[in-house]
Amino acid sequence: xxxxxxSVSIQDLSLSFGVVTVLETLNLDVAEGEFIVLLGPSGxxxxxxxxxxxxxxxxxxxxxxxxxxxxTWEEPKDRGIGMVFQSYALYxxxxxxxxxxxxxxxxxxxxxxxxxxxxxAAEILQIEPLLQRKPAALSGGQRQRVAIGRAxxxxxxxxxxxxPLSNLDAKLRAELRVEIKLxxxxxxxxxxxxxxxxxxxxxxxxxxxxxxGGVIQQLDAPQTIYNRPVNRFVAxxxxxxxxxxxxxxxxxxxxxxxxxxxxxxxxxxxxxxAAGNSSGPCVFGIRPEHVALxxxxxxxxxxxxxxVEIVEPMGSDxxxxxxxxxxxxxxxVEAEKTLRNGEPIRIGFDPxxxxxxxxxxxxxx
Amino acid sequence: MTVGPITAIQPPREAPDQAGxxxxxxxxxxxxxxxxxxxxxxxxxALFFLIxxxxxxxxxxxxxxxxRLGHLFxxxxxxxxxxxxxxxxxxxxxxxxxxxxxxxxxxxxxxxPSVIISxxxxxxxxxxxTFWPYKGANLLFGLLVFGAFVPYQVVIYPLxxxxxxxxxxxxLPGIIIVHTIFGMxxxxxxxxxxxxxxxxxxxxxxxxxGAGFWRIFFYIMLxxxxxxxxxxxxLQVTGIWNDFLFGIVFAGRSNWPMTVQLNNIVNTTTGxxxxxxxxxxxxxxxxxxxxxxxxxxxWFVRGIAAGxxxx
Numbered sequence: 322x323x324x325x326x327x328s329v330s331i332q333d334l335s336l337s338f339g340v341v342t343v344l345e346t347l348n349l350d351v352a353e354g355e356f357i358v359l360l361g362p363s364g365x366x367x368x369x370x371x372x373x374x375x376x377x378x379x380x381x382x383x384x385x386x387x388x389x390x391x392x393t394w395e396e397p398k399d400r401g402i403g404m405v406f407q408s409y410a411l412y413x414x415x416x417x418x419x420x421x422x423x424x425x426x427x428x429x430x431x432x433x434x435x436x437x438x439x440x441x442a443a444e445i446l447q448i449e450p451l452l453q454r455k456p457a458a459l460s461g462g463q464r465q466r467v468a469i470g471r472a473x474x475x476x477x478x479x480x481x482x483x484x485p486l487s488n489l490d491a492k493l494r495a496e497l498r499v500e501i502k503l504x505x506x507x508x509x510x511x512x513x514x515x516x517x518x519x520x521x522x523x524x525x526x527x528x529x530x531x532x533x534g535g536v537i538q539q540l541d542a543p544q545t546i547y548n549r550p551v552n553r554f555v556a557x558x559x560x561x562x563x564x565x566x567x568x569x570x571x572x573x574x575x576x577x578x579x580x581x582x583x584x585x586x587x588x589x590x591x592x593x594x595a596a597g598n599s600s601g602p603c604v605f606g607i608r609p610e611h612v613a614l615x616x617x618x619x620x621x622x623x624x625x626x627x628x629v630e631i632v633e634p635m636g637s638d639x640x641x642x643x644x645x646x647x648x649x650x651x652x653x654v655e656a657e658k659t660l661r662n663g664e665p666i667r668i669g670f671d672p673x674x675x676x677x678x679x680x681x682x683x684x685x686x
Numbered sequence: 687m688t689v690g691p692i693t694a695i696q697p698p699r700e701a702p703d704q705a706g707x708x709x710x711x712x713x714x715x716x717x718x719x720x721x722x723x724x725x726x727x728x729x730x731x732a733l734f735f736l737i738x739x740x741x742x743x744x745x746x747x748x749x750x751x752x753x754r755l756g757h758l759f760x761x762x763x764x765x766x767x768x769x770x771x772x773x774x775x776x777x778x779x780x781x782x783x784x785x786x787x788x789x790x791x792x793x794x795x796x797x798x799p800s801v802i803i804s805x806x807x808x809x810x811x812x813x814x815x816t817f818w819p820y821k822g823a824n825l826l827f828g829l830l831v832f833g834a835f836v837p838y839q840v841v842i843y844p845l846x847x848x849x850x851x852x853x854x855x856x857x858l859p860g861i862i863i864v865h866t867i868f869g870m871x872x873x874x875x876x877x878x879x880x881x882x883x884x885x886x887x888x889x890x891x892x893x894x895x896g897a898g899f900w901r902i903f904f905y906i907m908l909x910x911x912x913x914x915x916x917x918x919x920x921l922q923v924t925g926i927w928n929d930f931l932f933g934i935v936f937a938g939r940s941n942w943p944m945t946v947q948l949n950n951i952v953n954t955t956t957g958x959x960x961x962x963x964x965x966x967x968x969x970x971x972x973x974x975x976x977x978x979x980x981x982x983x984x985w986f987v988r989g990i991a992a993g994x995x996x997x
Contacts, residue, residue, distance in 0.1 A: 377890050398896030410887035414909035423905070424895030471891070483887075 327389070328353045328511035329374060329479055334383035336366075336373060336535075343369045344535045346383070356505050356512045360522040361532035362558070367515045370532075371481050374513065375404050388478055398428070400479075403472025407484040409464040411456040417467050418452040421474050435474075442473040445507070462493045469504070482514040486521065498524060519559045523547065531555045549676070553683040556606050556676055562640050564606045564676070567648050571677060571686065573600040579677065581605070581646035586623050590673040594685045602680040609640060611674045612652030618669030629664045643668070746770065746965035753961050769962035773970055777963050779950035786967050789947030793927055793974075795858060796943055800865035801922040804873055807866065808918065809911060812877025813903050817889045827878065834871035842935060849936065856938030864936050865926050873918050880914040881907065916985040924975040944971050 329351040336344040343366045351357050359367040372378040374385060376397035384393040392400045411420050418439060425435045443449045446466045456464055465485055472480055482501075486494040502525055505512055516522055522529050523543045530540045531554075539551045550556035556564050569581030577588040577599075586605065593599045618624045625645065633640040634656065641660055642651050645668075652668060660666070677686040745753060746769050747762040775785040815827050845864065846855060854860035884907070892902045933943040948971045952964045979986075 372890075375890075375894060377893060396896075397894045402894065404891065404894045406887040406891060408885045408887050410885060410891040412888065412892070412906050414906075423892075423897070427896040427901060468891075471895070475895075 326353050327351065328355065328387065329513065330386040331370075331374070332384050332386070334370075334373060334385065335381045336369060336378065337381050342535060344373070347535070347537060349530065349537065349540070351511055351513060354509045354511060356514065356525055356527045358522040358526035358529045359513065359515045359532055360517070360519060360529050360558070362517060365532040366535035367517075367532050368483055369535075371404075371483055371513060371515050374400075374479075375402055375481055376400050398424070401477050402479045402481055403475050403477040404481040404483065405465070405468045405472055405485045407487050409456070409461075409468045409488070411464055411467055411471075413456055416453050416455055417448065417459070417470075420456065420467060421452075421470050424471065424475050438474045438476065442470040445473065445504070446470050461489050462497060465489065465497060466500075469501075473508075478511060480510050480512040482512065482516075484516055485514075487516070487518070494518075494521075501525065519561065523559070531558060548674070549685070550606075551685050553604060553606070553678040556678065560608055562609050562651060562653070564608050565645075565650050565652075567605045567646060567650070568680065569603065569605055569646065571598075571600050571603045579603070579605045579672075581648070584625065584646040586672055586675075588672055588677075590622055590671065591675060591677065592673065593677075597684055597686040598679050599686055603686055604678045604680055604683075606676040606678060607670055607674065609651045609653045612668055612670045614641075614652065614654055614658070614666060614668055618667045621669030622671050622673075624667055624669030627666055627668055629660050629662055629666055632660050632662065641666075742965045742969055746962050746969060748962055750958070750960065750962065769960070770966040770970070772960070772963045773951070773967035777951045777960075777967060778954055779947050780954065786944060786947055786951065786970055789942060789944035790970075792937070792941050792947075793943040793945075796861050796865065796933070796937065796941065797923060797926045800862045800869070800926050801919060803862065804866040804869035804922055805915060805918050808870060808873030809877045809908070809915070810903065811870070811874040812879075812881050813907055814899075815874070815878050816881035816884075817886070817902070818899065827874070830871050830874050832871075834875070838868070838931060842931075846935070856936065856941075858937070858941050861932060861937040861941060864932050865922075865929070868932070869922055869925070872921070876918055876921075877911070877914060880911065884910065913985065916982055920978055920982055920986050923978050927974050 327350050329349075331347060331349040334344055334347045335342070347370065349357075349370075359370060361367045369378065373380050374387075376392065376395060380393065384391055386392065387400055387402070397404075411417075412423060415423065421439050421442060422435050425438065430438075439452070443452060446469060448463065448466050448470060451459060451463055451467070456467070459467065465488075468485070485501075486497055489497065498521055501514075505525075514521075514525060526543050528540060529543050529546050531538045531546060533554050539546055539555050546555060547559055550559065553566070557566070567579075567581055569579050571577070571579050571588065577591075579586040579588055612618075613621050627643040627645060627650070629641055629643055631642040633642070636656065638653050638656050639658060639660075640651055640653055642649060643666070644650060654660070678684060679686055741758055744759075744761055747765045747767070749764065749766055749768070752763055773785060774787050776783055777785045811830075815823055849855040849860045849863070854863065888906065889902060892906050897905065927943075928945065929943065930945045930949065934946045937943060937946075948967050951967050
């Protein structure tokens, strides 16, 4: 990927409405051509950040640079951005063609240039047959395609997506997700994408910024965030089914171990974070798919006997609930595996794939 | 009513007379006592309002000798449109005997500009208050809505002083200004609430597309405002047409609207009281709002019911 220089740079950005602080001295650099996803629960400030980048909200402090130019005080149209909204926000009284050309007509673009750009956008998004229709006569997926086209015709440097797929049904969402990824590969534009859907974030992003309470918790490649979350919030937010969390105590020394009830998990293979604690009350986290069953469990550095409590078949695989050290614990097995309730089983995992979080701060240990 | 757990799952009481028929398809509808009661009430209510209308119409088509017989409900024996023509052209208001027609034209001259100006101002107000909030916008809106509850009588005297100091008292522009001002609270409220239901993302998208205050208003908001504009037109036309108080105070004798003229015709005390002419004149005056309701009633309901606009 051609990544030369910074496309969008946010420096010490703060935003507060009266006494409520939505964003707090936030810094973020987005590289040219990068696909970055802002991920977080509702109310975390991700959409607010996107509106600040678009120029639809005035910032309280800090500055925003797009393509090296300070655009903090610029109007949205002068920032070189295109935006796609969750509710499509198509102009209901205009045909698709007029919707696409509105921004260009406002800017006074020559007619033949407008026609050329619309033809190109319509071809890329395959909406040529829809050009003369009104938005009300389109399906949800078609509307969102037109909305993307509206950003496309303006030939912008940066695309901003504000939960564009959240109004679509699951099947369409998966289809358009792939299309957006293809579009990014074809255009090589910088894209900033806001979502609360961790699957969208994992599949689309070059880098994910996980946000909570107006602060970026972790900014990294999807795999890193998934495998080495910096704190308990990030660990719990990504992954479905969610990571198992077991409360207990970490002990250091020659035989470093995590203890909960009468279970002791050796931590010799766990890579402690250099900056974090290494002992004291903590939470042990392991993802359901990193747990092995039966013969495979015995080959793991840690294995224990347990009993099946509940089985949740999900089609492609099955989630099994049991107890570990008296606390709820789930793991994944292939769908072919048939387990009965109460059946004794042996489970095991490699603590190297686990995550340990300080009970107090929630930070990675 | 207590229904045991077993009777609860039994079919409804109508079922036995279709013994052996398993429930299938739409449930058969029965006329219940409640339904009959509702219809009876509606018929009575309709008659209550229609009987006076009927009497007005038949009386206006009778000659004076027939009216003197006193058969109020009888249809006209020899129908005549003379009272209508008299009401329009010759009925006397005080000393002038030109009928209602000058009042009609005055009312048109007052209503048309007042409706147009007040709706233009109110739609811009509502749009600005919704999408371009500025410091004190909410306070202004609060004051405006409060204005809807100020009794007219309280402000008449200050308004007379104010208008006469700028030389607009008892003139056509004066009455138009008064109607525009008094339409502002309710119309602004109407438009603001309509625009507040429009997704704000639509406005943001237009901003990103580079449109400014007026372009967003004219190209995007106005085309969507047809239903609410129809509501506003109906409210204003009927309100201003039916107005009596402002007309008699602010319009001046030469611009008196139809309602004032009607009052003068009906209350003229010289000579015989021409009931048929009075009835015809009243129907003529009420015809405009009536017509507006008949033509646009469907739109009225649609506009009031128009909530969120799906884009």
